Amino acid sequence: MFLEQARKLDREDPLARFQDEFYLQPNTIYMDGNSLGLLSKRAEQSLLDSLEDWKENGIDGWTQGRQPWFYMSEIASELLAPLVGASPEEVIVTGSTTVNLHQLVATFYQPKGKRTKIVADELNFPSDIYALQSQLRIHGLNPEEQLVRVKSRDGRYLVEEDIIDAMTDEVALVVLPSILYRSGQILDMERLTAEAHRRGILIGFDGCHSVGAIPHSFSKWDVDFAFWCNYKHLNGGPGAVAGLYVNRKHFGVLPGLAGWFGSNKEKQFDMEHSFIPADSAGAFQIGTPHVLSLAPLLGSLDMFREAGIEQIRTKSLLLTNFLLELIDAELVGMGFTIGSPREEYVRGGHVGLEHKEAARICKALKENGIIPDFRAPNMIRLAPVPLYNSFEDVWNVIQMLKTIMEEKQYEKFTNERDVVA
Numbered sequence: 444m445f446l447e448q449a450r451k452l453d454r455e456d457p458l459a460r461f462q463d464e465f466y467l468q469p470n471t472i473y474m475d476g477n478s479l480g481l482l483s484k485r486a487e488q489s490l491l492d493s494l495e496d497w498k499e500n501g502i503d504g505w506t507q508g509r510q511p512w513f514y515m516s517e518i519a520s521e522l523l524a525p526l527v528g529a530s531p532e533e534v535i536v537t538g539s540t541t542v543n544l545h546q547l548v549a550t551f552y553q554p555k556g557k558r559t560k561i562v563a564d565e566l567n568f569p570s571d572i573y574a575l576q577s578q579l580r581i582h583g584l585n586p587e588e589q590l591v592r593v594k595s596r597d598g599r600y601l602v603e604e605d606i607i608d609a610m611t612d613e614v615a616l617v618v619l620p621s622i623l624y625r626s627g628q629i630l631d632m633e634r635l636t637a638e639a640h641r642r643g644i645l646i647g648f649d650g651c652h653s654v655g656a657i658p659h660s661f662s663k664w665d666v667d668f669a670f671w672c673n674y675k676h677l678n679g680g681p682g683a684v685a686g687l688y689v690n691r692k693h694f695g696v697l698p699g700l701a702g703w704f705g706s707n708k709e710k711q712f713d714m715e716h717s718f719i720p721a722d723s724a725g726a727f728q729i730g731t732p733h734v735l736s737l738a739p740l741l742g743s744l745d746m747f748r749e750a751g752i753e754q755i756r757t758k759s760l761l762l763t764n765f766l767l768e769l770i771d772a773e774l775v776g777m778g779f780t781i782g783s784p785r786e787e788y789v790r791g792g793h794v795g796l797e798h799k800e801a802a803r804i805c806k807a808l809k810e811n812g813i814i815p816d817f818r819a820p821n822m823i824r825l826a827p828v829p830l831y832n833s834f835e836d837v838w839n840v841i842q843m844l845k846t847i848m849e850e851k852q853y854e855k856f857t858n859e860r861d862v863v864a
């Protein structure tokens with residue numbers, strides 16, 4: 444019955460045609476696109492184009508290639524802007540997630556008088572916390588006192604009221620994830636932004652798990668800044684150059700970490716020692732773009748443009764709804780707990796399944812050709828990706844999980860994580 448339902452959903456899927464554009468391994472179901480998205484033929488082609496440009500043109504590839512490298516960050520930003528709900532000038536593809544966070548905090552964190560604290564949360568990704576701690580230290584402040592980490596009541600989710608309560612008159616800046624990396628909870632960015640601004644606080648979001656998975660309206664919500672990686676849902680390749688957003692009301696603010704690629708492009712090669720920043724988010728670039736880690740993104744973003752983020756979100760919800768339905772029906776009494784929101788409006792692109800044997804269940808899944816990921820201590824994350832996963836994939840994953848549990852296949856493995864989990 445569920446298999447027929449899956450096949451029907453696949454037949455009616457307007458995005459099904461994109462599956463052939465990806466390199467899918469035979470006998471493998473990839474459910475880890477929220478950690479590293481797969482290679483598509485278009486991304487491969489745009490990388491090959493840049494290699495050809497280098498081969499044929501040497502230095503002139505900067506201005507005369509098929510994809511002139513000097514403008515590549517701005518070209519990628521134009522394609523990205525609709526995915527975050529911004530104008531192209533408010534977005535720039537540059538750096539990495541963590542470097543962009545450093546850049547934005549170095550720019551927008553301006554402790555004054557008793558307003559010195561930064562609010563984050565205790566469920567955030569460690570790199571973000573390390574960056575915030577080190578930025579406080581640069582200002583000579585003690586992170587133990589100045590970094591407020593909003594607590595989770597249950598270890599899975601954040602309650603927006605708790606975050607708002609932390610926005611006191613001692614707070615200068617709030618930095619939060621748009622989607623929590625473990626549970627996949629979506630925070631209400633519009634509401635949190637309004638509450639922060641009402642209290643004279645700036646606010647920025649880490650969009651690593653949301654950009655390419657759900658629509659955003661950063662400009663309409665009046666978010667101050669955001670940053671995200673392009674190798675997860677956006678399939679830009681391992682170490683792909685990342686993205687950042689700066690609200691246009693902040694154009695003209697000097698970047699905390701300045702470099703020549705943040706210059707007004709007309710002036711950059713004047714080689715003057717007085718920095719004239721671009722009148723756009725481009726001002727927050729630092730050095731020469733990593734062209735070969737940027738080129739694949741052009742091809743990949745072209746697919747997002749064609750598919751449309753609303754359509755992607757619609758399919759994503761159908762996929763995770765189906766996944767939840769199957770978990771409820773097929774994995775009863777096997778010790779699993781759903782660690783993700785059931786309500787659509789707060790559910791991101793993946794579902795977290797908790798189990799005390801999660802590490803070894805993941806290993807058993809991998810041995811059977813299913814690629815999930817594991818987040819210590821007890822979470823199996825499953826991300827059915829609209830552009831390359833089918834409803835039948837979801838069905839197969841659950842059947843395999845059921846078999847693994849019934850046959851206790853996981854007992855062959857140790858319940859420890861691998862180095863990269």
Ligand SMILES: *Cc1c(COP(=O)(O)O)cnc(C)c1O
Pocket residue numbers: 539540541542567568570571620624649651652672
């Ligand atoms: C993936 C991820 C990162 C990774 O940062 P990099 O600088 O790209 O290594 C940071 N924050 C969050 C929330 C993430 O999900």
